[in-house]
Amino acid sequence: MDGQAAVIELRQVRKVYQTGAIEVEALRGVSFAIFPAEMVAVMGPSGSGKSTLMNLMGCLDRPTSGSYRLAGEETGQMNDDRLAEIRNRRIGFVFQSYNLLARMTAVENVELPLVYAGAPRRRERALTSLERVGLGPRARHRPFELSGGEQQRVAIARALVMEPSLILADEPTGNLDTRSSEEIMALLQELNEREGMTVVLVTHEADIAAHMGRILRIRDGLLERDEVVSNPRHAALRPEGKL
Numbered sequence: 001m002d003g004q005a006a007v008i009e010l011r012q013v014r015k016v017y018q019t020g021a022i023e024v025e026a027l028r029g030v031s032f033a034i035f036p037a038e039m040v041a042v043m044g045p046s047g048s049g050k051s052t053l054m055n056l057m058g059c060l061d062r063p064t065s066g067s068y069r070l071a072g073e074e075t076g077q078m079n080d081d082r083l084a085e086i087r088n089r090r091i092g093f094v095f096q097s098y099n100l101l102a103r104m105t106a107v108e109n110v111e112l113p114l115v116y117a118g119a120p121r122r123r124e125r126a127l128t129s130l131e132r133v134g135l136g137p138r139a140r141h142r143p144f145e146l147s148g149g150e151q152q153r154v155a156i157a158r159a160l161v162m163e164p165s166l167i168l169a170d171e172p173t174g175n176l177d178t179r180s181s182e183e184i185m186a187l188l189q190e191l192n193e194r195e196g197m198t199v200v201l202v203t204h205e206a207d208i209a210a211h212m213g214r215i216l217r218i219r220d221g222l223l224e225r226d227e228v229v230s231n232p233r234h235a236a237l238r239p240e241g242k243l
């Protein structure tokens, strides 16, 4: 990976929350880099700083001290507008609860980031994104007409539609049964293998982390371990077989 520019680079990142007279140091000097096409799981006990770390990596917040570069750009001095802009352009978010709008069809949900960005050819691009996750035929369905796994695939299509540098996923299989979780992991692995997508995912489940190439273990606001997964588990393909 020498010479290749990092997608994510943290150097001695600290985050202190101030609530009244009490200071909580949620991150106490965390350094690591993530390179293009890596698949990385973030694990750690409750309260260890995972959400704080995801918020920083997702440009929803800035470090108290230290440096965070996203795709080479230092985020520490950015104002809120600039932070929002880089977030919308560079990062596709996937959440445990899908966060789809119930009144909208799948394709309308996927179009939303393009609407906010005032982008052209919205319908066409949203349909292409749905096809990338194998859901072209479900484009006109509303969320309640789709299974949990399908809803999460729509959410992944929405995350992909702005062509981000990275997907940041917070417990993306937390609401899914084993089979649907496997489908989502198969999809993320396909996006990674075919398109070189970088994926960073928080999970509590060792089974899910075993599909990733690397595991960052956070404890008490510090990076406790940075391990390579020597033989990542390959998720079984969906019944349809392909994207």
Ligand code: ADP
Pocket (backbone or CB within 6 Å): 017, 018, 019, 024, 025, 026, 044, 045, 046, 047, 048, 049, 050, 051, 052, 053
């Ligand atoms: P995790 O996601 O691993 O459960 P968090 O990043 O949510 O950990 O929390 C790390 C520490 O920071 C905890 O002690 C938590 O109470 C504290 N913390 C998180 N967010 C805030 C906040 N907005 N204000 C004050 N303290 C916070």
